[in-house]
Amino acid sequence: MLExxxxxxxxxxxxxxxxxxxxxxxxxxxxxxxLPPGASETNKVPVLYWLSGLTCTDENFMQKAGAFKKAAELGIAIVAPDTSPRGDNVPNDDNYDFGQGAGFYLNATQAPFNTHFNMYDYVVDELPELIEQHFPVTSTKAISGHSMGGHGALMVALKNPKAYVSASAFSPIVNPINCPWGIKAFTGYLGNDKSLWAQYDTCELMKLAKQDDYLPMLATQGGADGFLEEQLKPQNLVAVAHEKAYPLTLEMQEGYDHSYFFISSFIDQHLLFHSQFLTA
Amino acid sequence: MLExxxxxxxxxxxxxxxxxxxxxxxxxxxxxxxLPPGASETNKVPVLYWLSGLTCTDENFMQKAGAFKKAAELGIAIVAPDTSPRGDNVPNDDNYDFGQGAGFYLNATQAPFNTHFNMYDYVVDELPELIEQHFPVTSTKAISGHSMGGHGALMVALKNPKAYVSASAFSPIVNPINCPWGIKAFTGYLGNDKSLWAQYDTCELMKLAKQDDYLPMLATQGGADGFLEEQLKPQNLVAVAHEKAYPLTLEMQEGYDHSYFFISSFIDQHLLFHSQFLTA
Known part of the structure; x- marks a missing residue:
């Protein structure tokens, strides 16, 4: 089954x-x-799931983030899924921010997308089950991601707080129901009923979080990111976290943009952050 | 002039x-x-030149090697040129191993390549002059590269031993006059007179090196590199180095292939190697 x-x-x-x-x-x-050195059936390792941003595949993070040395040192496996279903039979769109490469980690309700665009179920259930069945890993999981994948990581963790020990994000879309990328995608995948949208919105989910379900959360945002004001809006999440006393740290990094050069500059800090909880 | x-x-x-x-x-x-943090007109830094392999541009190393953290820590600038002249007016070839993306760091003598394919002059003279004029760097230089660029780095250093403090390579083509990639390229760029070929062949150049001109040289080679036997032949260079007591270290790394995953695994060691001489 796995090839x-x-x-x-x-x-x-x-x-x-x-x-x-x-x-x-x-x-x-x-x-x-x-898989870090030494991972084996008798030495299972915890897993960090990485969700990538718009247009990416499983390859962008693995080739450009420079994460392996630190992950090897810390004994952490990393799993990177694709960002959407793919293939000639899968609906698509001419734009980079909808359709293939832009699954937004939700379950679509609208035709023709609702058959294939179920990335939420894939990332939350199907993929971890497969990974834990076929690789030398424990069921201890953390989750991180970038941009659309930062949205995915924080949203998935808030909806499944017992499944992950920690969550982090680079340049996350924290409030998709209030930004152009999110409004376009949620309209296309979920239709016009905005009550459905809130279940995939990090800000809205954090508002509903129970204190017993809080988990440590780190977000890193470049100050020179061209998408900061219109699309990412991290201050919206900081306001909710403040209100709820949710353990979220937002680190602003002046001068950094939205690229993998930014991610590679701070990925070690995110690995160290997760390591505290993954290997506790 | 610089854009x-x-x-x-x-x-x-x-x-x-x-x-x-x-x-x-x-x-x-x-x-x-x-440019590492803190490089300025009052704090000039030394430079490592990086020459890439077949099909690459200036971007492959910069995006995939994971070199910046260590270079930042050591205070070393890195300069990566393209691998050939480019453009609609520049002759090309349908294959990946000749023409654009495959300049082999030599000066071509054969039409139609001899107008543009002068990467030797570009890398040895024009580019360093430009870099030293426009950036906060000293004239202290080391050189490294991968595959075709490993050939370039070792060959350029042997022909200009006073210009560089050290040279290194990943998976270098050390004996192009005796492998298919080299024979094809040297025939196309230099013609059939093999006496011209020797001046760009690392093994042949090392045979002629004078002891006063020896410089520290490090080569790292993956043991699972599919090009090892037919194209790279590092043992040919080790034999010359042994004969001449040339200070070359060849490190074989079992299980590694020819990719940037391999380079990223050992780039820190190469930066530390050059740092000893660049910042001495």
Whole structure:
């Protein structure tokens, strides 16, 4: 069922890519996994799930983030899914911010997207089950991501607070119901009933969080990010966290943009943050 | 004359790309530079030149090698030129291993390549002159590269031993006159007179090196590199180095392939190697 399509030694561990037929998205999905040195059936390691941003595949983070040395040192596996269902039979859109490469980590309700665009179920249930079945990992999980994937990571963690020990994000879209990227995607995938939208909005979900379900959350945002004001709006989440005394840290990094150069500059800090909880 | 086309903060320093009209290659050339934090006219830093392999541009190393944190810590600038002249007026070839993206860091003598394909002059003279004129760097230089660029780095250092303090390479083509990639390129760029070929062959150049001109040299080679036996042949260079007591270290790394995953696994060691001499 899992087909291994690449296997490359890196930082003493292994980067591997797989494809498999996915039941949640009804298409062939590809993902990548980094296994740190020494991971084995008798030495299982915890997993950080990484959700990428618009236009990305499983490859962007793995090739550009420079995460492997620190993950190897800390003994953490990393799993990176694709950002949407793919294929000739999967509906698409000419723009970069909707359709293939832009799944927004939700379950679509609107035709023609509702058959395949179930990335929420894929990321929350199907993929971890597969990973825990086939790789030398424990069920201890953290989650992180970038931009659309930062939205995905924080939203998924808030909806499943017992499933993850910690959550973090780079440049997350924290309030998709109030920004152009989110409004376009949620309208297309979920229709016009905005009550459905709130269940995938990090700000709205944090408002409903119970104190017993709080989990440590870190967000890092570049001060020179061209999407900051119109699309990302981290201050909206900081306001909710303040109101709720939610353990969110927002680190603003002056001069940094929205690119993988930014992510590579701070990925070690995120790995160290998660490591406290993953290996506790 | 220099046109800045991107400027991105990374690891506390800056990644910048420029284009300029080049006199050696008679076309517009692009290069990238990483400036470590604190580099300024009153705090000039030494430079590591990086020469990339077949099909690459200035971007592959900068996006995938994960070199910036260590270079920032060590206070080393990195300059990455393109791998050939480019443009609609520049001759090309349908194959990946000849023409644009495959300049082999030599001066071509054969039409139609001899007008533009003068990457040797570009890398040895024109680019360092430009860099030292426009950026906060000293004239202290080291050189490194990968595959075709590993050939370039070792060959350029052997021909200009006073210009560089050290040289290194990942998976270098050390003996191009005796491998398919080299024979094809040297025939196309230099013609059939093999006496011309030797002046760009690392093994042949090391045979002629005078002891006063020896410089520290490090090569790292993946043991699972699919090009090892037919194209790279590092043992040919080790034999010459042994014969001449040349200070070359070849590190074989079992299980690693020819990719940037391999380079990213060992780039810190190369930066530390060069740092000993660059900041001495």
């Amino acid at each position: 291994n399509i690449s296997s490359t030694k890196v930082a003493g561990g292994w980067h591997k890519q797989y494809t498999h037929p996915a039941t949640s998205t009804h298409c062939t999905m590809r993902f990548a996994v980094f | 800045n086309i991107s400027s991105t903060k990374v690891a506390g320093g800056w990644h910048k790309q420029y284009t300029h009209p080049a006199t050696s290659t008679h076309c517009t050339m692009r290069f990238a530079v990483f």
